[in-house]
Amino acid sequence: xxxxxxxxxxxxxxxxxxxxxxxxxxxxxxxxxxxxxxxxxxxxxxxxxxxxxxxxxxxxxxxxxxxxxxxxxxxxxxxxxxxxxxxxxxxxxxxxxxxxxxxxxxxxxxxxxxxxxxxxxxxxxxxxxxxxxxxxxxxxxxxxxxxxxxxxxxxxxxxxxxxxxxxxxxxxxxxxxxxxxxxxxxxxxxxxxxxxxxxxxxxxxxxxxxxxxxxxxxxxxxxx
Amino acid sequence: xxxxxxxxxxxxxxxxxxxxxxxxxxxxxxxxxxxxxxxxxxxxxxxxxxxxxxxxxxxxxxxxxxxxxxxxxxxxxxxxxxxxxxxxxxxxxxxxxxxxxxxxxxxxxxxxxxxxxxxxxxxxxxxxxxxxxxxxxxxxxxxxxxxxxxxxxxxxxxxxxxxxxxxxxxxxxxxxxxxxxxxxxxxxxxxxxxxxxxxxxxxxxxxxxxxxxxxxxxxxxxxx
Numbered sequence: 001x002x003x004x005x006x007x008x009x010x011x012x013x014x015x016x017x018x019x020x021x022x023x024x025x026x027x028x029x030x031x032x033x034x035x036x037x038x039x040x041x042x043x044x045x046x047x048x049x050x051x052x053x054x055x056x057x058x059x060x061x062x063x064x065x066x067x068x069x070x071x072x073x074x075x076x077x078x079x080x081x082x083x084x085x086x087x088x089x090x091x092x093x094x095x096x097x098x099x100x101x102x103x104x105x106x107x108x109x110x111x112x113x114x115x116x117x118x119x120x121x122x123x124x125x126x127x128x129x130x131x132x133x134x135x136x137x138x139x140x141x142x143x144x145x146x147x148x149x150x151x152x153x154x155x156x157x158x159x160x161x162x163x164x165x166x167x168x169x170x171x172x173x174x175x176x177x178x179x180x181x182x183x184x185x186x187x188x189x190x191x192x193x194x195x196x197x198x199x200x201x202x203x204x205x206x207x208x209x210x211x212x213x214x215x216x217x218x219x220x221x222x223x224x
Numbered sequence: 225x226x227x228x229x230x231x232x233x234x235x236x237x238x239x240x241x242x243x244x245x246x247x248x249x250x251x252x253x254x255x256x257x258x259x260x261x262x263x264x265x266x267x268x269x270x271x272x273x274x275x276x277x278x279x280x281x282x283x284x285x286x287x288x289x290x291x292x293x294x295x296x297x298x299x300x301x302x303x304x305x306x307x308x309x310x311x312x313x314x315x316x317x318x319x320x321x322x323x324x325x326x327x328x329x330x331x332x333x334x335x336x337x338x339x340x341x342x343x344x345x346x347x348x349x350x351x352x353x354x355x356x357x358x359x360x361x362x363x364x365x366x367x368x369x370x371x372x373x374x375x376x377x378x379x380x381x382x383x384x385x386x387x388x389x390x391x392x393x394x395x396x397x398x399x400x401x402x403x404x405x406x407x408x409x410x411x412x413x414x415x416x417x418x419x420x421x422x423x424x425x426x427x428x429x430x431x432x433x434x435x436x437x438x439x440x441x442x443x444x445x446x447x448x
Binding site for chain 2 (some may be wrong): 209224
């Protein structure tokens with residue numbers, strides 16, 4: 001499939017590389033491709049410059065948010081949750097309409113540590129995106145684990161659980177199929193997009209478990 | 225040990241019965257023992273009247289919140305999170321001072337379903353209790369799973385994870401020992417009491433997983 005991944009950070013790169021490995025045609029979206037390619041220093045999270053990463057991933061395209069979205073059947077939101085609505089606005093409602101948007105972002109406020117949530121309890125980023133772009137088929141997924149585990153859950157010693165929610169059953173089925181292609185064997189459907197509150201509010205304990213274990217390489221398994 | 229369990233609902237009864245089974249001397253705390261014993265109808269959650277349950281648990285005492293707390297070395301807060309601070313006030317600061325308070329409550333607002341949280345994101349019920357009763361050694365624990373699984377995790381097909389947090393290391397060690405006596409083999413220490421925000425904000429996904437699975441008999445296993 002033609003898939004756009006919005007966001008050039010570590011999460012976007014990991015998702016894009018895995019999708020390309022699985023045979024999809026992938027374009028990463030950014031504000032300004034020239035600026036992205038011109039950077040020569042690691043980004044604020046210590047990731048190597050995009051151009052360095054790109055040289056090892058020649059099969060993955062880079063375009064503006066709008067160009068990436070326009071060419072895609074499925075769009076991954078791999079941006080920081082604090083700017084997701086702005087980025088999706090730049091991608092353009094017309095370029096997103098009717099498409100599946102896999103929202104893997106978390107609305108985290110890093111101004112204090114551990115981070116708090118910018119949207120919480122009676123609302124969620126997933127719902128905000130769905131309300132702002134009513135023609136988009138939003139599926140919240142994969143925001144509850146480390147990027148490397150999102151696409152390679154077999155890095156853990158046993159199978160774990162991930163969640164999907166959204167208003168469009170066909171879109172959830174397509175995303176569940178993509179998650180299965182990544183290696184996920186226990187995908188729990190939480191219901192409509194209002195249920196994005198659940199997986200988003202999982203982040204506060206996720207960051208604390210990371211602190212307690214000293215590694216982000218863990219995931220929740222729902223034992224029943 | 226002498227242990228008080230504040231709250232006569234299902235959670236309090238299950239905790240009290242298990243502690244008594246393990247050889248502890250247990251007193252359940254309530255507002256007014258006469259009123260509690262006089263009820264002949266199931267409570268709002270469908271639990272049988274207390275007097276009926278009590279007749280099968282003759283070894284478990286019933287007293288006022290204050291009397292139960294006064295006689296105990298360890299106090300379990302098994303009340304509804306919405307009234308926990310009020311109940312602890314009735315138990316009395318002098319009766320609680322210096323003691324371990326195991327806070328297993330969740331500050332849930334049931335006025336809409338699924339419930340939302342009454343305290344969230346930058347505060348938690350565990351912290352509110354610690355601030356209100358600075359002489360009490362609060363340990364947040366066990367709020368992340370069904371009451372029957374709190375005390376019999378072996379009802380699930382494999383070992384799962386639970387969490388503790390609090391400011392007093394000795395209190396956490398004592399509570400971790402109690403959890404081990406219940407059968408828990410993976411107790412993750414999240415740090416000081418501010419980390420109660422993590423396990424409390426787990427509830428929104430907990431209630432949704434219950435809905436998705438059709439059973440509350442599940443728990444989180446942290447696979448790493």
